[in-house]
Structure formats: C-alpha cells, structure tokens
Amino acid sequence: MSAPVIWIVFPLVVSLGQLFLLKYPTILKLTGIVVSLLLALIAFFQPIGNVLRIGGTVLDIRPDLQFLGRALHLDNGDRFILAGLFGILFLYTFLWNTHTVPAKFAPLSLAISAILVAALAVQPFLYAAVLVELAVLLMIVLVKDNQMNQEKGIIRFLVYLTLAMPFILFSGWILGGTQASPSEQENLLGAAITLMIGFSLWLAVFPFHSWVPQFSRAVQPYLSGFIFSLFPIVVLFVAVNYISSLVWLRSASYLAPVLSSTGIIMIVTTGLWASVERDVKRVLGYSVLLETGFSLIMISFKTEQGLTLMYHSLFPRVLSLALMVYTLSILHQAGIALTHDGFQGVIRQYPFAASGFLISLFTISGFPLFAAFPIRLELLYQLGHISVPSVIWTVFGLSGFIFAVIRLFRVMTLPAPNNWRIHESVTQVIIICTVSLVLILAGLFPQLVEGIIKPFTAELPLLR
Amino acid sequence: MQNWVNYFLVFILTAALFGLILANTRRLMMIAFGVVVLMLFSINIQFWSFGFAASKFLTGLMAMLILALTPGQHIVANTIKSGAGRIFYSVSFSFCILLVLFTIQKTTRFLAIGQDQSMPALLVLLCGFILLGIAQHPFRIIMGLLTTITGFEVLYSAVEQSLLVNGLLGAVVLLIAWVGSYLLMPTTPGEEQ
Numbered sequence: 001m002s003a004p005v006i007w008i009v010f011p012l013v014v015s016l017g018q019l020f021l022l023k024y025p026t027i028l029k030l031t032g033i034v035v036s037l038l039l040a041l042i043a044f045f046q047p048i049g050n051v052l053r054i055g056g057t058v059l060d061i062r063p064d065l066q067f068l069g070r071a072l073h074l075d076n077g078d079r080f081i082l083a084g085l086f087g088i089l090f091l092y093t094f095l096w097n098t099h100t101v102p103a104k105f106a107p108l109s110l111a112i113s114a115i116l117v118a119a120l121a122v123q124p125f126l127y128a129a130v131l132v133e134l135a136v137l138l139m140i141v142l143v144k145d146n147q148m149n150q151e152k153g154i155i156r157f158l159v160y161l162t163l164a165m166p167f168i169l170f171s172g173w174i175l176g177g178t179q180a181s182p183s184e185q186e187n188l189l190g191a192a193i194t195l196m197i198g199f200s201l202w203l204a205v206f207p208f209h210s211w212v213p214q215f216s217r218a219v220q221p222y223l224s225g226f227i228f229s230l231f232p233i234v235v236l237f238v239a240v241n242y243i244s245s246l247v248w249l250r251s252a253s254y255l256a257p258v259l260s261s262t263g264i265i266m267i268v269t270t271g272l273w274a275s276v277e278r279d280v281k282r283v284l285g286y287s288v289l290l291e292t293g294f295s296l297i298m299i300s301f302k303t304e305q306g307l308t309l310m311y312h313s314l315f316p317r318v319l320s321l322a323l324m325v326y327t328l329s330i331l332h333q334a335g336i337a338l339t340h341d342g343f344q345g346v347i348r349q350y351p352f353a354a355s356g357f358l359i360s361l362f363t364i365s366g367f368p369l370f371a372a373f374p375i376r377l378e379l380l381y382q383l384g385h386i387s388v389p390s391v392i393w394t395v396f397g398l399s400g401f402i403f404a405v406i407r408l409f410r411v412m413t414l415p416a417p418n419n420w421r422i423h424e425s426v427t428q429v430i431i432i433c434t435v436s437l438v439l440i441l442a443g444l445f446p447q448l449v450e451g452i453i454k455p456f457t458a459e460l461p462l463l464r
Numbered sequence: 465m466q467n468w469v470n471y472f473l474v475f476i477l478t479a480a481l482f483g484l485i486l487a488n489t490r491r492l493m494m495i496a497f498g499v500v501v502l503m504l505f506s507i508n509i510q511f512w513s514f515g516f517a518a519s520k521f522l523t524g525l526m527a528m529l530i531l532a533l534t535p536g537q538h539i540v541a542n543t544i545k546s547g548a549g550r551i552f553y554s555v556s557f558s559f560c561i562l563l564v565l566f567t568i569q570k571t572t573r574f575l576a577i578g579q580d581q582s583m584p585a586l587l588v589l590l591c592g593f594i595l596l597g598i599a600q601h602p603f604r605i606i607m608g609l610l611t612t613i614t615g616f617e618v619l620y621s622a623v624e625q626s627l628l629v630n631g632l633l634g635a636v637v638l639l640i641a642w643v644g645s646y647l648l649m650p651t652t653p654g655e656e657q
Contacts, residue, residue, distance in 0.1 A: 068628050130632040137639045144647060151602045151647055158647075159596060162609055162640065166616040173624050 003048045004065035004072035004121055007039060007082055011114040018107035025098035028106035032093035035110065036086045043082035048075050072121040080311065080453075081120060081237050085230065088318055089113045092226045095326050095431065100333050101222050108142040109226060116234045125242055126172030129165045132202065132235070136161045139227050143219040153218025156211035160201050167198030175246070188248055195242075195249075196258070202235045203292055206265045213273075216285035221332060224281075225325025228288040229318050236295055240307065243299075250302065259300035260386070264393045266293030271400025275407075280338040283404060284324060287364045290401055291317050294379060297394070301382055308454075309378055315449055316363055316371035316442060323435045324360035327353040330428055343408065345416025352424045354412050356432035361405045363439050365398065371442035371449070470507055470580045477503040477584050478561065481591040484611065485553050493607055494532050500588060500611070501525060504618055507584055511622070516630075520617060523634040527610055527641035531603070534645040553598070560590040577622040585622075589615030606644030613637055 014035050021027050046052050052059040065072045074082070089109060096105060112135050119131035140158055171194040174187055199205070204212045216224045243250050266289055274286040291313075298310035328338060330353040336342050347354040359370070366376030376398075384391045424432070442449045465471060480503065483496035501524035508517040564586045572582050592615055595608025613636065621630050 070628060127629065127632070130629065130636060133636050134632075134639065137636070137643050140643045141646060154647060155602055155605050158640075158643065159605060159609055162613070163596075165636070166613070166620070169616075169620060169624075169629070173620070176624075 001059045002062040002065040002072075003074035003078075004118070006042065006061065007074060007086075008065075008072060008114050008118045008121065011035060011039065011110045011117075015107040015110035015114065018110065022103045022107075025103045025106075028103055029093060029096055029098055032096075032106045032110060033090060036090035036093055036113075040083050040086035040090055043079050043086060048079065070127060071123045072118060073123050074117075074121045078120060081234070082117065084314060084318070085113055085117060085234065088226075088229050088233075088322075091318070091322050092222075092229070095222075095322065097222075097329065097333070100329065101220065102145065104142060105223070105226075108138055112138050112142070113230065116230065120234065120238060120241070124172070124176075125238075125245075126169055126176075128238055129168035129172070129198070132238075133162060133165045135231075139231070143223045143227070145220070151218075153211070153214035153216075157215045160204070160208055160211045164198045164201035167194045167201065171195040171198060192249060192252065192254075199235065199239050200262075203232055203239075203296075204289060205262055205292065205296065206269060209266070209269075209289055212289055213277075213282040213285035216288075217279055217281045221281060221284060221325045221328040221338070224284065225321055225328075228284075229321050232288065232292055232295075233314060233318070236292075236299075236310070240299060240310075256300045256302055259296050260383075260390060263293045263296030263300060264390055264397070266290070266296065267394055267397035268400070269397070271397035271404075273400075274404035275400040277404060278340040280328065280340075280343060280408070283361075283408070284321075284328065286401070286404075287321070287324070287361070290364065290397075293397070294376070297383060297390075298379060301386075303382075305378075305382060309375060309382070312450060312453055313372065313375045315453065316375065316439065319371070319435060319439055319442075320360040320363035323356050323432070323439070324364075326435075327357040327360065327432060330424060331357075334423065340408070340411050343411050345412070345414045345418070347412045348416050348418050348420050350423050351420065352422065352429045352432045356436055358405075358409055358412065359436045359439060361408065363443075365402045365405050367402075369440060369443050371439045371446075373443050374446040465580045465583075466578055467510060467580065470510075473503050473506050474584050474587070478587060481587060482554065482557060484591060484607070485557055485594060486550055490532070490603060493604070494528055497528050497607060497611070498525065501528070501614065504584060504588070504614070507580055508618065511578070511581060516621070519630075519634060520621065523637050524610075524614055527637050530638070530641040530645050531606065531610075531648075534648045535650065553594070556594055556598070557591060560594065561587065564590065575619065575623055577619075581618060581622050585615050585618035587615070588612075588618070591615070602644075602648055606640070606648070609640055609644070610637065613640065 014031065018028055018031060021031075042052070046061065048061050048063050050061065052061055063073055063075045092109065093106065115131055115135040115138070119128040119135065122128050122131060136158070140154055144154060171191045174191040174194070201208045212228075216228070243255070249255065270286050270289040270293060274283055274290075277283055277286065294313065295310050298306045298313065300306070301309075331343075331346065331350060332338055334350065336346060336350075343354075363370040363372050366372045380391050380394065383394065422429070465474075477500060480496045480499035484493060484500065487493040487496055501521060504524075505517055505521035508520060564583060568579055568583055568586070571586065572579050575582055588611055592608050592610075592612030595604055595611060599605050599608055613633075617630075617633055617637070620633070624630075
C-alpha cells in the first residue's frame with residue numbers, strides 16, 4: 001500500500017460514502033472524528049517507507065502512487081503537514097455542532113482535505129493548481145447556505161482563487177521550456193512574476209486581499225474558520241516546497257525583499273483596517289491576513305531559523321483560530337449580532353465564550369504569556385538583524401491590531417443591566433477552558449511545543 | 465494568419481464578445497457566449513485533432529447549458545442602463561482589441577503559436593477580465609470567469625498538450641458553471657420572481 005492511498009484515496013472514498021448518510025449527522029461526526037484522528041496519528045507515528053503492523057497484518061507504506069501516468073509522492077518530509085492537516089480536520093470535526101452547521105460539512109471537509117493533500121503530493125507541481133481549484137470549488141459548495149446576500153463575498157472568493165490557476169499553470173509552462181541559464185533570465189523573471197501573482201491570489205496577499213474580510217463576513221464563522229485554517233497553510237507549504245525546489249528562484253536577490261515588504265505591508269494595512277472595524281466576523285478575516293503577513297516575513301529570512309519559526313507558528317495559529325470560531329459560533333447561535341453593538345456587555349451573559357474569544361485574539365496579537373508571544377518576539381529579533389525600519393513598521397501594524405483587540409475587550413466588558421450568568425453548556429465550558437489552557441501553557445513553556453514539533457520540521461524543506 | 469477564413473471568424477468572435485459585454489438579459493449573454501465557443505471551435509479544429517477541439521467545444525456548451533438551466537432572474541440586474549454605460553463598456557473593450565493588435569507579434573513569438581489561435585484567445589481572455597472587473601451581478605461575474613478560463617484554455621492547450629491537464633481544465637470549467645449555478649439559485653421561492 002502506498003502513502004497516497006492512505007491519505008488521499010481512503011479519505012476520498014470515506015467522504016463519498018458519507019454522502020449517503022447526510023440524514024444522520026451523528027454518524028457523520030463519529031466517522032469524521034475516527035477517520036481524521038486515525039490519519040493524523042498514522043502520519044504522526046508511522047514513518048513513510050517502513051512497514052505498518054496492525055495486528056497480524058503487515059503493510060508496506062511506499063511513498064509513490066502512479067495515476068494516469070503522473071505520480072503522487074508523499075515522503076517523510078510531508079508527515080508534518082499530513083499530521084497537521086488531518087489534526088485540523090479532527091479539531092473542526094470534533095468541535096462541529098451538528099445542529100447549526102449543515103451535515104454536508106463532514107463529507108466535504110474530508111474531500112477538501114484529501115484533494116489538498118493530493119495538491120501537495122502531485123508531481124509535476126503544475127497539476128497542483130488544478131487540484132487546488134477543485135478544492136476551492138468544493139469549499140464554495142460547503143459554505144453556501146440559504147442566507148441572503150452572501151453571494152458577493154463567496155463570488156469574490158471564487159474569482160480570486162480561480163484566477164490564481166492560470167497564473168500558476170502559465171508559470172509552470174514557462175519553466176518547463178526554460179533552462180536556468182543567463183540567456184533565459186527574461187523568461188525566468190516572467191515565470192517568477194506569474195508565480196508570485198498566482199501565490200498572492202491564493203494567499204490573499206496585498207493587494208489581492210479584499211476577498212478575505214468579505215468572505216468571512218458572508219459565511220458562518222465556523223466554516224470560514226475551517227477554510228482559513230486549512231487553505232493558507234497548505235498553500236504556504238506548496239509555496240515553500242516549490243521555491244526550495246527551484247535553485248534560481250530561492251537564490252534570486254529580489255525574493256527576500258519582495259516577500260518581507262509584502263508581509264510588512266500586509267501587517268500594517270491589516271492593523272489599520274482592524275483598528276476601525278466594527279464587524280467581528282471581519283476581524284476574523286483580518287487576523288488570518290495578519291498571520292499570513294507574519295508567515296511571509298518568516299519565509300523571507302531564507303534561513304533555517306526563519307522556516308522553523310514559521311512551522312512552529314502554525315500551532316498557535318490553528319488553535320487560536322479554532323477557539324475564535326468556536327466561541328463566535330456559540331455567540332452567533334445564541335442570536336447575538338457579531339458586531340461591536342451586539343457584543344456590548346456580552347461577557348456577563350457568556351463569560352466563557354467571551355473570554356475564549358478574547359484569549360484567541362490575545363494569542364494572535366502576540367500578547368505576553370500566550371502561545372504566539374515567543375514566536376513574535378523571535379521574529380522581531382531576527383527582523384531587527386536585517387532592517388530596523390521593518391521592525392518599526394511591523395510593530396506599528398501589530399499595534400493597530402492590538403488596538404482593535406483592546407476596543408473589543410472594552411466593548412465586551414461594558415457594564416450591562418443583566419447580572420452575571422453562565423449560558424454555555426458544560427461541554428462548551430470544558431472545551432473553551434482546555435484550548436485556552438493549552439494556548440497559555442504553550443506561551444509559558446514554548447520548549448514543550450518545540451520539542452514535539454522539532455523532529456518533524458527537521459525533514460521539511462528549508463530555503464538555504 | 466494562415467487561413468483567410470480566420471479573419472472572418474475572428475470578426476464574428478469580436479462581435480459576439482461585444483454582445484457578451486453589452487447584453488442585458490441572460491438569454492442574450494448565453495447566445496453571445498455560444499457564438500464565442502463556436503468560433504473558437506471553428507478556429508481550433510484547423511490546428512488540433514477533431515476530438516480535442518470537439519471536447520473543448522462540448523465543455524463550453526455544457527457549461528453554458530448548466531448556467532442556462534439555473535432558475536432565477538432572467539433580467540441581469542445592475543447592468544448597463546444608460547447609453548453612457550454602453551459607450552464606456554464598448555470603449556474599454558475597443559482598447560483591449562487595440563492592445564491585442566499592437567502586441568500580437570510579440571505574444572505570438574513568446575508563446576510559439578500562430579496568430580490564428582493567439583489573437584482570438586487573447587480577445588476572449590481580455591473580454592473575460594473586463595466582465596470580471598466591471599460586472600456586479602453574480603451571473604455576469606460567473607460568465608466573466610468562464611470567458612476568462614475559456615480564453616486561457618485555448619492559449620494553454622496550444623502550448624501544453626498533456627491530456628490529463630486539459631481534461632482537468634475541462635472539469636474545472638464544468639465545475640465553475642455548476643458552482644455558479646448553485647450560487648445563482650434563488651434562496652427563497654419569492655426571490656425567483
């Protein structure tokens with residue numbers, strides 16, 4: 001058995017089977033939890049290329065699968081992203097409220113994850129563009145519901161992400177016919193520009209970012225959170241893999257300044273917009289843009305520390321986003337408008353959900369004692385070695401986001417006529433407390449997380 | 465161009481693209497898109513195998529059919545109401561035509577394909593971009609997306625002959641039409657009227 005069969009074909013088959021069980025959300029949730037957890041654990045513990053023993057059965061896990069003359073290749077370097085991707089799927093399936101989120105979430109989320117893994121595994125790379133597009137189209141089916149006026153945000157999402165495909169395919173074609181020789185420099189520059197535009201559209205990099213807040217406003221927070229947790233991370237991995245495989249691109253003198261400038265512009269603009277935003281769902285979108293900006297700066301370092309830092313930053317990023325959308329879903333379900341006006345004094349009625357939401361925002365903005373703090377600090381330290389003005393601009397952008405968080409904190413804790421009362425269920429309280437505790441512990445003891453992640457990141461591509 | 469008849473086909477294609485940009489109703493847009501796909505097929509068949517060109521043609525027609533069968537508003541709202549709007553749209557596309565005409569030599573050299581294919585493909589691609597850039601109604605945006613991908617497909621299929629990529633691109637076109645149709649579905653029965 002090959003690794004692509006386990007992490008691509010198997011979840012696709014399960015998702016097809018789940019389509020016949022749409023009337024039974026509890027069964028869908030259970031199968032989703034079991035399959036995603038199983039796949040995450042196999043990726044975590046089982047080296048690819050070794051044999052897997054299940055009782056008396058011995059399975060030889062090979063890295064390749066041939067499909068219509070093309071190869072799907074997953075090796076030990078991909079185990080980190082496989083474990084992470086199916087870990088995210090497990091987290092969201094586990095937190096899935098079957099009463100508020102439609103049953104199609106289970107089969108579609110599994111299919112989207114499998115297709116994104118296929119996009120990571122496919123060789124040659126240019127096929128990834130088409131596979132990502134297929135995943136995007138499934139995401140639209142996932143998020144569309146019967147709410148009015150959601151088309152604008154969803155259509156923007158569709159247009160921007162679809163336009164990325166031609167750019168990536170085109171750059172693949174240019175590179176296919178070009179040799180890395182000085183005489184081909186013009187073609188290589190063309191390929192680099194089209195490639196950067198393609199990835200910028202996928203990652204919602206400035207100036208192609210306008211769909212993110214609109215999309216997060218248009219769809220349920222839980223579904224947008226799932227997509228924002230999964231999609232940018234996979235695209236970042238595809239981008240790093242691709243850049244590291246092209247010697248001329250990773251050694252190009254313009255790569256680092258372009259990436260770091262774009263990242264800083266993203267952080268500054270996001271901070272400014274978030275500071276004046278009154279719609280909480282849009283703040284969710286801005287927090288994703290902020291994280292992407294930081295990731296671009298980390299990649300721009302082109303050092304082992306920079307990339308390792310980016311891989312480490314994924315843990316607080318995913319966990320804080322999951323906590324944010326979970327708490328927002330609780331408040332949304334309770335009929336509270338997800339705006340500044342709706343959030344006035346909400347902490348008195350939903351103390352755990354409101355606190356969880358604030359903790360997630362504190363984590364994203366890199367407050368001391370929270371999980372992202374050591375990462376932000378290290379990033380600023382490394383950035384300071386390269387350019388001090390860049391640090392100042394980054395801190396300025398981050399301050400804008402922190403200002404938005406403080407505004408929300410003030411609004412949520414405003415005095416209200418109601419007395420303190422807990423409206424959350426016991427399960428919700430336990431989940432919020434557990435995730436919040438993990439975020440705080442990861443901030444207090446960063447070596448713990450590093451110790452778990454380090455063995456995996458050692459085999460990931462580095463832009464040396 | 466290699467064949468004089470292609471001048472005539474490109475002329476009809478350009479007229480159909482003007483129709484696509486200026487149409488106010490879903491039916492007119494469908495007819496215009498159908499003519500675009502037919503003209504592209506007529507040109508492509510001279511350079512590709514019949515099966516390959518026919519598969520692109522059928523994909524385009526099926527995408528059009530999927531969108532045509534979507535229940536909902538048949539008047540494409542928020543579109544051009546004034547004469548000035550029509551003039552603006554026409555002038556924008558005219559500039560695109562000029563851009564294609566002035567850059568066609570260089571583009572053809574870079575892509576290593578004939579003008580017979582590159583010129584119509586670029587015209588369709590730019591028309592799609594105009595629709596994406598200025599349209600506000602979801603139907604027109606989906607049509608813009610389909611037009612852009614259709615134009616890109618001709619260019620890309622001419623340079624990349626891989627059947628798997630082209631098959632997947634065909635599937636993407638159909639899925640975009642299907643997802644577009646899904647998005648355009650009225651959310652409540654009353655909205656259809």
